[in-house]
Amino acid sequence: MNNNEISIKIGNLLDEVRNKKPLVHNITNYVTVNDCANILLAIGASPIMADDIKEAADITKISSALVINIGTLNERTIESMIVSGKKANELNMPVVFDPVGAGASEFRNATTKRILDEVKISVLRGNMSEIKFISGLESSTKGVDASESDVKTGSDEGIDVAKNLSNKLNCTVAITGATDIVSDGERVAILENGTKMLSNVTGTGCMTTSLIGAFCGAGSDYFLGAVSGITSMGIAGEIAFEKAGQIGTGSFHIAIIDAISNLTSEVIKNMAKATEI
Amino acid sequence: MNNNEISIKIGNLLDEVRNKKPLVHNITNYVTVNDCANILLAIGASPIMADDIKEAADITKISSALVINIGTLNERTIESMIVSGKKANELNMPVVFDPVGAGASEFRNATTKRILDEVKISVLRGNMSEIKFISGLESSTKGVDASESDVKTGSDEGIDVAKNLSNKLNCTVAITGATDIVSDGERVAILENGTKMLSNVTGTGCMTTSLIGAFCGAGSDYFLGAVSGITSMGIAGEIAFEKAGQIGTGSFHIAIIDAISNLTSEVIKNMAKATEI
Amino acid sequence: MNNNEISIKIGNLLDEVRNKKPLVHNITNYVTVNDCANILLAIGASPIMADDIKEAADITKISSALVINIGTLNERTIESMIVSGKKANELNMPVVFDPVGAGASEFRNATTKRILDEVKISVLRGNMSEIKFISGLESSTKGVDASESDVKTGSDEGIDVAKNLSNKLNCTVAITGATDIVSDGERVAILENGTKMLSNVTGTGCMTTSLIGAFCGAGSDYFLGAVSGITSMGIAGEIAFEKAGQIGTGSFHIAIIDAISNLTSEVIKNMAKATEI
Structure with a gap:
């Protein structure tokens, strides 16, 4: 699959989101929740x-x-x-998990371990520090942002981390950073949209996770859902940087x-920098 | 009362808000709370x-x-x-209730039932799905937004819904949507300001409810308070759409x-589309 | 120390913040938390x-x-x-306390009393109503905003309030208002940046407190940290007013x-209106 094919698929899935208007249930943090709703x-x-436990299911x-985010x-x-999470599993509904600050x-x-043990996750999205931590690898988390030593997402090592964790957890793993990597264990996509400035606004990671929820709620290929959510945020970051950077x-x-x-x-077809390798 | 008379009353009540700076106590959701405070x-x-129960009263x-909003x-x-709510009742203070997602x-x-049973509400504001649900009518709520099949707020049926529920609960009922209806059981106002784009931002309903709290806190006619809050948000939506749509x-x-x-x-007098029928 | 010397010190401390990127732990309210993170x-x-108690320490x-804010x-x-707070004390880490609505x-x-009793605070920042209340003086708090009768922060009386409370609590006390006063019991700074419009946006006080946390996290002089946070917000308010007022x-x-x-x-050197008296 070349870049163009993925871009068309992402664009089509966006059209599906706009047609189906999927209801996305977010159990998330109170820092970025308004942005998640608005995005x-x-x-x-x-x-x-x-x-609340009395109405969650x-x-x-x-x-x-369902989007689960442990930010606060x-x-x-x-x-x-x-x-x-269990209810979503029962209904074969996608569950997107953002292990903020793992x-x-x-x-x-x-808590991250418990969620991964008890709920079948469809897409796990984190920064390199979080994903390495979950993989049981050496990581150097500093709060909720990725450590600079951990952020070489585009490297072969990054691809291995995503692919291995994907196979271990049997879900799509998305690592976001300067370059983003998405893998479902077999397929691997390298995404290169975005701008460094995205890390200067709180919640761009959380918003990306919620967007993945929207795309997964509108289609059945969760690997494509993850690719679409991340690419949409990356493109939006580039456009925003151009306008307001x-x-x-x-x-x-x-x-x-x-x-x-x-x-x-149309914008996605023109701007997406997504490659499946 | 013709359109112009109501507009003058709304404008006067706005001046009262600006003079009295009423303190509005909000027990509300964490999604839109910042917008409610800023509005x-x-x-x-x-x-x-x-x-917190230890300081609420x-x-x-x-x-x-007092504004009660059950969004989260x-x-x-x-x-x-x-x-x-009981404390406000005791003090004859207005209570505005937003039954988000009823x-x-x-x-x-x-919870909606319990609040309506135990607290005397001054203004109940919801979308058509929520209000129909509370009225015991067939409604098709989809999450926290009104179902498309429920939103024909301007119809005679909508007026009946507002008027009947108002009489049943003995409070002002405001149904917001493409056209807004406010009734205190006797009076009925039809409000036609606003723009469809308001539904693309989270919290415009919550903000409207908090605005009603401000107007009710500055005057004693809660029907007019509801009309004023909704008309203010509708006009703001039109101005915002013109500037940034x-x-x-x-x-x-x-x-x-x-x-x-x-x-x-002045702006209200020029722009308000409020009719009492 | 003249105005210019303080301005240079503030500017240098800003450079330290940018270099060290201190991690600032906020236990704060859900109204303005997004703004605190973004600022x-x-x-x-x-x-x-x-x-959560299970991870706070x-x-x-x-x-x-550490920034403690009791807004909600x-x-x-x-x-x-x-x-x-106790953990921060143990580690000699600065603790900034915002007694919202005391x-x-x-x-x-x-709660304010308990925090002041059990935690050694580095900087206490509040409006005049809150600080007078904590000082055991007559104050007329109206909700979370300072009463107009309490806001004459620039007066000699204001300086005495700050200095006395600073000596009593053995911490830096910052009173923000039209004029801001900061004292560590010996030193007193009068800060005159800002604009009245800052009080028309919720959270400008909370953001100031979080900024003080950032400056205190990057240096060891907490008096200067408080002066720097408040001056930064004041200057930002002036620039913002010029652009968007x-x-x-x-x-x-x-x-x-x-x-x-x-x-x-550079901007700080040109715009700061800080005087040590």
Whole structure:
């Protein structure tokens, strides 16, 4: 598959999102939750945030995808994540998991392990520090952002990390960074859209994860869903940088959401830098 | 009362908000809470968010209006909603209730019922799916957004729904949608400001509810408070659409808050499309 | 020390923040948390938000500064504030405390007292109502914003309040308002940057507190850290007002974050209005 073929597939899946308006259930953190809701509306999906154990499964039941994000993990919502995850599994609904800060505390590590043990994940998306930690490899997490020593995502080592973890967990693994890698164990995609400035706005990772939820909720190929979510955010970052990069990170932040709301399959075909290897 | 008379009343009430700077206590969701606080500041009110049972009633006591919003309902804050609601009732302070997602889960349904049973509500604001659900009518809620089949708010049927529920609950009922309907059982207002784009930004409903809180906190006619909050948001939506509709949903979102902060009684007189029938 | 000397010191400390990228642990409210994270990224620091008792101390341990903000206080996170505060004390890490709404409820009062009793605070930042309340003086708190009768921060009385409380608590006390006062008991700085419009956006106080956390995390003089955080926000407010003050409070809000992301030691040297007396 060459670059062009993937781009067409991503564009088609975007059209599906816009047609189907999948309801995406997010159990997520309170730092970036507003951006996650707005980016889902911008891509054409419908967001719902619900994290109380008394309704989590009910809300999952009416949704098309579940996004679990442990950015501001707390004991109250862990059970909701598990219960919703199991409900989604029962319904064959995609579950996208963002292990924010895995490696940064015992609590996050144990919770990440528990979620991976008890819920069948469709797409795991993290930065290189988080993914290496989950892989049992040496990583040097510094809070919720990837360590600079961990971010060489484009290397052969990065590809191996993604592929091996994908086989181990039997899910699509997406590592985002300067270059992004997505693997479902067999297929590997290298994605090169984006801009360094994306790391100067909080929640661009969380938003990417929610976008993956939207794409997975509109199609059945979750590898393509991950590729599409990441590529959409990368392209939006480039467009936003062009428009607002010189103005500052506040305007850049808003321009990202603008760009997603204006994204078309045509723009994707022209701008996507996705390669399957 | 013709259109012009209502517009003058709304404009006068806006001036009251700006003069009195009512403190509005919000027990609300963590998705749109920042926008609710900023929209209250923009209209000239003062926001306070406090949801712990140990201070909820104390904070209500120093406020001029209470806004209850169940967008991210959880067990911890339900008791605070009830206790604050009762305190507000005791003090004859207006209570505005936004039953976000009523119909979407048993938990939301039961909580909505409990709040309506235990607290005397001044204004109930929801979309057509939520209001129909509360009325015991057939509705087809899809998450937190109104179903397309439910949104014919301008019809005679919509007017009946608002009027009947208003009489049943003895409060002002506001149904927002393409056309908005407000009724206090006797009076009915049809509001036609706004733009479809408002549904592409999360929290425009929540912000409207908080604005109603500001207007009700500055005057004693809660029917007029509801009409004013909804008309203000509708006009802001039109101004924002004119300025930023072509740029994207991120910029449109910011332009809504800009427009509310620039709103004057003059602008309202020129732009309001409110009719009492 | 004249104005120019302080400005150079602030500029140098900004360069340190940009070089060291201190990880700042925030246990804060859900209203303004996104802005706090984004302002920390904009100044060049790295934010982490974690409030569960099971990881609070672990996250503090890997951080360079701790920020405690009681804006939406709840029972669950108070223990985390205490535990993280004690851990930071143990590690000689700076703790910045924002007693949002102290005076507004018994619960906030008791919690403020408990934090001050059990944690050694490095910088206490509040508005005049909050600081007067903590000082045991007559204050007239109205919610989370300073009462107009309390805001004469530039007066000799204000200087005495800051100095006395600083000596009593053995920490730097910063009172923000039209004029800001910072004292560590011996030194007193009067800061005159800023614009009235900052009070029309929620969270500018919280963002200032988080900025102080970033500066304190990059240097060892916490008096200078407080002066630097407040001056940075004041200058950003002036730049934002120049750019977007006429557009509205939404655009002004975004322009504040833009201005912080563009802030340089050169800009500080040119614009700072800081005097040590």
